[in-house]
Amino acid sequence: MQRINKWVLLALLGLIIGVAFIPFFQKSGGAQSEVKIVSNLVMREPPLQKINTIDINENQIYQGDLLLVNNTFPMKQNSIKEDIAPLSSIPEMGKQFGTSIDSISLSIEVGHVFSNMMEAAKKDGLVHFSVNSGFRSFEEQAKLYNELGSAYALPPGYSEHNLGLSIDVGSTLMKMESAPEGKWMEENAWKYGFILRYPKDKTDITGIEYEPWHFRYVGLPHSVIMKELDLVLEEYIEYLKKEKTVETTVDEKEYFITYYPASETLKMVDPILSQYEISGNNVDGVIITRYR
Secondary structure, eight states: OOOHHOOOOOHHHHHHHHTTTHHHHHHTTHHHHHHHHHHHHHHHHHOOOEEEEEOOOHHHTTTTTOOOSSSSSSOGGGSSSSTTTEGGHHHHHHHHHHEEEEEGEEEEHHHHHHHHHHHHHTTTTTTOEEEEEEEOHHHHHHHHHHHHHHTTOOOOOOOOGGGTTTEEEESSOOOTTTTTHHHHHHHHHHTTTTEEEEEEGGHHHHHOOTTTEEEEEETTHHHHHHHHOOOOOOHHHHHHHHSSSEEEEETTTEEEEEEEEEEEEEEESSSSEEEEEEOOOOEEEEEEEEEE
């Protein structure tokens, strides 16, 4: 009987102590919550991953910001960017260039990036830029080709200006190849997703003579990689096909760039990364840029 009373007494004592410490644990709820969270994470079954399947079809080969357009690979009519608009519709551009850009259009998305780049140039003291050409329709390109001939113009579909991604930038002071504006663009355009499309030392690859005024938008991080590796677009397309996947970090953002031939079906586990973009190469496949 005494033994039973002893154990009962011990049980009551434990209960009293437990009740006495309840306020303490309630006040230190952070630690308690942390234990619960850790416990839940350990015990919970991992969630099922959703798999997104993307069929890489022929249309995707001919759409996007990384299309290779040259004498070998002409673009298609449906490759034209859908958001073509006059540069004058961007207020900042109108303030800087006035009525001189009323007849010049571009992808509005690219136009905004170009506007930001011009603002950066202005802060560096460069204020004598001019914009001489942007998007041209197939009809406008045909007219130009008929007027100037093959020595000075390209047939419809063979000019990057037909995409809505290229812009001819000049200087009101002197020729672009000698102007401070030309030097600034060559040294800084890549930071904004633009590339000097036809550099002096790559004419044997591009098939086009040096054009210090012609800049093409490819977007980040592609312009950064091309700058670092000294690649023109023809070389970059081949580089991605060879490497399959390229990783890089720009402004603390991680990018994973992968080439896929058009014949493949791409299966992506969701979530892989925060976002992704798909662009065709206008040759034989697509380039998927994942980033977070």
